[in-house]
Amino acid sequence: MASREQYHSKKTASSFSYSRSFILLLFFGSLFLGFSLFKSSLLPFRAPANEVTATFPTGDGASGSLNACDYSDGEWIYYPRGKSLRYDHTCKEIFKGWNCISSSKYNALDIVNWRWKPHRCELPQFDPLLFLQRFTNTSIGFVGDSLNRNMFVSLFCTLRRVSTEVKKWRPAGADRGFTFLKYNLTIAYHRTNLLARYGRWSANSNGGLLESLGFMEGYRVDVDIPEGTWAEAPNFHDILIFNTGHWWWAPSKFDPVKSPMLFFENGMPLIPPVPPDVGIDKVLKHMISFTQKRVRPGTSLFFRTQSPRHFEGGDWDQGGSCQRSQPLTPREVEELFAIEKNGTNVEARLVNQHLYSALHGSSFQILDITHMSEFRADAHPSTAGGKKHDDCMHWCLPGVTDTWNDLFIAHLHNNKNRVKQIISL
Numbered sequence: 030m031a032s033r034e035q036y037h038s039k040k041t042a043s044s045f046s047y048s049r050s051f052i053l054l055l056f057f058g059s060l061f062l063g064f065s066l067f068k069s070s071l072l073p074f075r076a077p078a079n080e081v082t083a084t085f086p087t088g089d090g091a092s093g094s095l096n097a098c099d100y101s102d103g104e105w106i107y108y109p110r111g112k113s114l115r116y117d118h119t120c121k122e123i124f125k126g127w128n129c130i131s132s133s134k135y136n137a138l139d140i141v142n143w144r145w146k147p148h149r150c151e152l153p154q155f156d157p158l159l160f161l162q163r164f165t166n167t168s169i170g171f172v173g174d175s176l177n178r179n180m181f182v183s184l185f186c187t188l189r190r191v192s193t194e195v196k197k198w199r200p201a202g203a204d205r206g207f208t209f210l211k212y213n214l215t216i217a218y219h220r221t222n223l224l225a226r227y228g229r230w231s232a233n234s235n236g237g238l239l240e241s242l243g244f245m246e247g248y249r250v251d252v253d254i255p256e257g258t259w260a261e262a263p264n265f266h267d268i269l270i271f272n273t274g275h276w277w278w279a280p281s282k283f284d285p286v287k288s289p290m291l292f293f294e295n296g297m298p299l300i301p302p303v304p305p306d307v308g309i310d311k312v313l314k315h316m317i318s319f320t321q322k323r324v325r326p327g328t329s330l331f332f333r334t335q336s337p338r339h340f341e342g343g344d345w346d347q348g349g350s351c352q353r354s355q356p357l358t359p360r361e362v363e364e365l366f367a368i369e370k371n372g373t374n375v376e377a378r379l380v381n382q383h384l385y386s387a388l389h390g391s392s393f394q395i396l397d398i399t400h401m402s403e404f405r406a407d408a409h410p411s412t413a414g415g416k417k418h419d420d421c422m423h424w425c426l427p428g429v430t431d432t433w434n435d436l437f438i439a440h441l442h443n444n445k446n447r448v449k450q451i452i453s454l
Contacts (some may be wrong), residue, residue, distance in 0.1 A: 098150035100436055101400045105143040105356045114141060114427055115154070120186035122205075126414040127179065129425035134413035136354050140428050143356060145401050145435075154431075155438040158191045161212045163445070168200070168215040172259045173272035174222050176336045178204075179423055180270075180437075181218040183430040188216075201265035202258050217266070219259035222276040225312045226254040230291055239291060239298050247289045251296075252311040255319055263323040270331040270396065270437065271320075273312075274380035275422070277305050281346065306383070313387035321392055329444055331437065332388055334399040337366060337377040339406040339421045344373050351421035353406040362403045377403070394440060398433045405429050 118130035129137035145152055171181040185207055189195060196208045199217070206217030230249035232240045262269060276282065283290045283305070292299045292308045303311075320330065340349030357365065365374050377399055388395060406421075408429045414420030424430050 098147055100147050100150075100152060100439075101397045102149070103145055103147035103152075103401065105401075105404055106146045107355075108142050108144060115157075115431055116186035116190045116427060120182075120189060120426075122182050122185050122189075123426045124178075124182065126410055126416065126420060127182070127423055127426045129410055129413055129428070132410070132413040132415065134410065134425065136407060137413075137425060139354075140408045140425055141431070143405075145432050152432070152435055152439060155187075155435050157187050160438060161188060161192055161209060161214055164214055164441070165212045166214070167268065168217070168266045169268040169270070170201070170203070170217050170219055170259075170262045170266035171270050172219045172221060172224075172262055173270075173333070174220070174275050175423065176275065177270070177272045177333065178218050178220065179336075179426070180333070180430045180433050181216065183426055183428075184216060184434050186426065187431065187434065188214075201261040203262070204258065215266075217262075219262050221256040221258050222273070223250060223312060224255065224259075224271070224273045224316045226251045226256045227290075237298075238300055239302075242300075242302075244289075244291065246287075247291045248283055249293055250290050250308060250312070251293045252308065253294055253315040255316060263320045263328070264325060266328070267325075268329045268331070268441065269320070269324070270333055271316075271393075272333040272335075273309075274335045274376070274384070277309050277380070278376065309380075309383050310387060313383065317387060317391050317393065329441065330391075330393045331396050331440070332384060332393045333396045333433070334384060335377040335380040336422070336424075337399060337403045338374045339365070339409060340373050340419070341365070341406075341421075345418050345421065348418075349373060349421065350419040351406055351409045351411050352419075355407050356404040357406050361406075362400075365406075366403050394444075396433070396437055396440065398436065401432065402429055 118128050125131075129140070169184075171177045188209060189207075192209045192211055194210045196210055198206055198208065200206045200215060201217070202219065203217035204220040206215060208215040227248050227250040230239075230247050232245045282288075285304075289302070290305055290308055292303055292311065294311065324330065339351040339353070341351060343349040364370065365372060366378055368375055368378055381399055385395070405424075408425055410420040410423060410425055412419055414423070
């Protein structure tokens with residue numbers, strides 16, 4: 030909460046029976062096999078239903094109740110007369126590359142005229158004033174990469190429209206944060222690409238296990254140590270929403286040959302070295318455990334599924350673009366994202382396989398935004414993102430991440446109503 034204070038051996042290389050050449054062969058074999066498996070899984074992926082009993086507060090404080098609903102099963106419906114914007118391009122927290130109205134993207138104002146409609150229930154646009162009133166004295170932390178920042182900014186701009194008395198600060202090591210003073214509600218964004226701590230690694234002149242295998246440089250990833258930007262967040266926030274995925278297979282950053290990800294556990298390198306698809310499973314296991322052990326009683330934990338990219342005609346560095354003016358059809362979605370198609374954008378569904386497996390049996394709730402977002406090839410900054418290539422990964426604001434927050438807050442309202450029902454028994 031806003032009233033809390035802000036937070037703040039090297040072992041001798043053991044002998045091993047494998048020869049240097051054999052282990053090198055084993056490493057690169059496992060690396061490329063892992064990447065191949067990531068790109069071409071044999072089993073089609075179907076995410077578990079994002080099903081909850083939907084209860085939403087009405088204007089007079091009562092609650093309406095709906096039957097169990099799979100929010101991910103629905104369609105985007107166009108309202109040609111448009112609807113009033115939750116916020117506009119003047120919200121200063123919007124990153125320049127995502128401000129599609131300011132950058133005059135041709136369909137920027139049309140993007141918000143589409144509304145996600147689940148087939149078996151309603152997903153209402155959340156009321157920002159009611160939300161502030163209901164979650165007074167609450168702190169919410171977004172932990173993850175720039176796509177979670179995209180969602181964080183959407184929430185901030187929506188709330189800022191109805192409550193202007195705001196304090197800007199960096200709670201618990203956050204990259205940025207704000208407290209809405211009238212309600213003592215804090216929201217913060219903790220930037221972390223892998224969740225785990227990582228940094229440049231170079232060979233030691235005195236040698237070591239990795240040096241003996243011929244590694245000269247790369248990125249050390251400690252699978253069991255959280256990045257410092259969010260390590261204090263579980264003990265600070267009342268609600269946490271995590272994501273990871275986009276950086277795990279990013280050859281421009283973690284080149285599998287020139288600068289590979291080198292995974293460490295308990296301070297020692299994993300030998301033989303493992304590929305990213307094994308590394309992410311280890312990180313998720315440790316970070317989920319770390320978080321669950323450190324949260325305070327009553328903390329709500331969420332993990333957001335992977336946000337889809339929409340590159341067509343090649344990847345971001347191969348001339349790929351996203352020039353659509355309206356959402357995809359269901360058939361086009363499967364053409365672009367089906368695992369068996371092994372296309373440029375298959376990453377989203379494959380990353381989700383790792384997430385669902387790791388989160389099974391945990392206390393995290395899954396916020397499934399993947400399928401609803403797969404349709405929205407029209408809602409990225411594209412050429413208006415200010416980059417040398419099309420931005421078909423982030424989302425225009427206002428835009429799709431506003432609907433993610435509708436879903437997120439529907440879950441929060443539902444959780445709160447459940448607690449009230451239990452207390453009243």
